Amino acid sequence: SYELTQPLSVSVALGQTARITCGGNNIGRTNVHWYQERPGQAPVVVIYRGSDRPSGIPERFSGFTSGNTATLTISRAQAEDEADYYCQVWDGTTVVFGGGTKLTVL
């Protein structure tokens, strides 16, 4: 079965750039989606199809996928960006989520 690997945690200083990676075999050939989950709230998609940003999501969120790695970049990180982030793909028959990354804004 297809697997996605994310770091357990990432820390970023307020106002700096955070990068969260998602590793998977040939992930660059798939549509990767990213979700933000704040404590006590339902997940929200922040990037879809690798690099598209839904309306209402700040421009500081961006995504890039190539080879075996997808990357979610959060520029000028704000306190409200502190959350868990999950990558997700479809392998043809199942939806696969990464294990999630806890982003801490210092």
Place this chain on the structure above:
Amino acid sequence: EVQLLESGGGLVQPGGSLSLSCTASGFTFKAYGMSWVRQAPGKGLEWVSALSGSGDNTYYTDSVRGRFIISRDNSKNTLYLQMSTLRAEDTALYYCAKHAGFSGGDAFDIWGQGTTVTVSS
């Protein structure tokens, strides 16, 4: 307003059954694939099952195949998950999620608030 509202969660003994519902509003329900996604306490997101807009195509994660059945009633804008032979490891918050398109490859653009299932004696 686009909305998903889950119901049916509760406490059930191991080996028991439970049926979840998700009522949709604010969009053309039959045009979109739908999924159930769960989150065990303190754990990450785990996809459970998906269903095409027509209901013709169903997909399951291995751990629930043969025990859970996903279905939909497009006339009632409602998604269902029938769960049987429940195990302790099925304990989780169960989310209903809408796919942005008709394909399983589309992102989940709308999520409900979830309903809690607890499997315990």
